[in-house]
Amino acid sequence: MSEIPIWIAHDPVSEHVLEIARKVAETSTTILITGESGTGKDQLARLIHELGPRRDAPYLKIDCASLPQELVESELFGHERGAFTGAVERKLGRLEMAGLGTIALDEVAALSTAIQAKLLRVLEERSFERLGGTETLSIEARLIALTNADLQRAVAARRFREDLYFRLSVLAIHVPALRERRADIVPLAEHMLARLAAVHGRDGAVLSDAARHALENYDWPGNIRELKNAIERAVIFGKGTMLLPEDLPESIRTADSGAVAGMRSLEDIEREAIQKTLDGTHYKITRAAEILGISRKTLLDKRKKYGLQ
Ligand SMILES: Nc1ncnc2c1ncn2[C@@H]1O[C@H](COP(=O)(O)OP(=O)(O)OP(=O)(O)O)[C@@H](O)[C@H]1O
Ligand SMILES: [Mg+2]
Known part of the structure; x- marks a missing residue:
């Protein structure tokens, strides 16, 4: 059994999606999941x-857009030996291999009309034949x-x-864009x-208030995937334990109205002042604290907070 994927849901909008997911997990109904790229x-x-009774059976995914359609068909339905050139032996399709599990048809809109017709039959009759085969097999998996x-x-x-669309959209779940669940x-x-x-290897890294502000004020056209990439970049390129707006991609920083107007958070300014003083005093803590007008202890605390080594 694999682990349950994390579904962060703090916004009421995504809490609602999670609630629906919990309910439908218990059923066997075909589901259509819609949403922009990178929404989850x-x-x-x-x-x-993973939330439902099928969790111990396989979860198999077919990417309908990246595979050639002939391959999608044989991946889905399987084939008998000799069904086409190169079919040297019988191969089971995902519909069979999934057993009581789940089959995810990713990018379903890319399916050829021929496969769409076959899929409709699968959904209506819960049965199919392997390519080149005559035996009718029944399907137990959820799609x-x-x-x-x-x-x-x-x-x-x-x-x-249209008939396939109606069949699929009986239970449709829309995953909202990240900007709709700030x-x-x-x-x-x-x-x-x-x-x-x-x-x-950057354990303990945290977001500065200003970085958090920039993230909150950006529209995220690439949704959660874009957010993940931005954080990864900041983790790799950031210097201290605290991630700053300058560690984030340019597009995110400039979208933040404060940054556009050249305004910065106090935290940002403080960090820079401490960094400059430490550099200027060659890291002589007592001297730097004197110049900054704070105690040695406060300076050491702040140095740690901002990850200035
Ligand atoms: N609610 C969430 N909580 C935590 N991580 C999430 C959540 N939703 C998505 N992710 C993560 O965001 C990334 C993008 O999600 P996913 O691949 O499911 O998007 P998608 O909608 O299928 O995108 P595409 O249309 O491009 O295939 C993944 O790394 C995923 O693990
Ligand atoms: Mg996807």
Whole structure:
């Protein structure tokens, strides 16, 4: 059994998504998960699998967009020996291999119309044949379809079958964009920071108030994936134990209105003053404390806080 994926949900909007996930995890209904790229659709599909009675069976994912469609078909349904050139032996498809588990169809909008038709039959009759086969097999697995495309528009453009769309959208869960659940930004950033700091040997790294402010004021078009990348970059390039706005990518810093106007937090200014004084006194603590007008102890505490070595 694998571990339950973490689903950080501080914003009421994502708490609601989590509540739905808990409920549907207990059922066998087909689910459609929609949302922009990087919002956590994969993570949610996995969570639904792990929260429900299927958790001990496999969770198998097929990326419908990156594989050639012929391969998607044989990955899904399997094939008999000789079904096509190169089919030298029987191969089981994911529908069979998943058993009582879950099959995630990632980027379902990319499926060819031929596979869409076959998939509809699978959903309606709960049965299928391997490619080149005659034996009808029944399916026990739950299907979760994922998409960041607007399926309704794909239906209007006749790129996606309307009947399949209706069948899939009986139970649709929308994962909101990160900018629509701003209360999640800092908890997510802190969660990622703790994990990535451990990976990169920077345990104990924390966000400065100014960095937190910059993160909260950015729109995150790339959603949680972009946030994760920004934190990783800051962990790698940041110097002290405290991550500062300057450790974040330019786009995030300039989106922060304070930064645009050249305004900075007191914390930022204090850090810089201490750094300069320490440099100027060649790290003579007593002298630096005198110049800054603070006690040695306060200076040492602040030096530790800002990670100035
Ligand atoms: N609620 C959450 N709590 C913690 N981490 C999360 C959460 N949601 C997503 N993540 C993390 O964010 C990253 C992006 O999530 P995921 O891959 O699930 O997005 P996606 O919607 O499937 O994106 P795409 O459309 O590009 O495939 C992953 O590293 C995932 O672990
Ligand atoms: Mg994904």
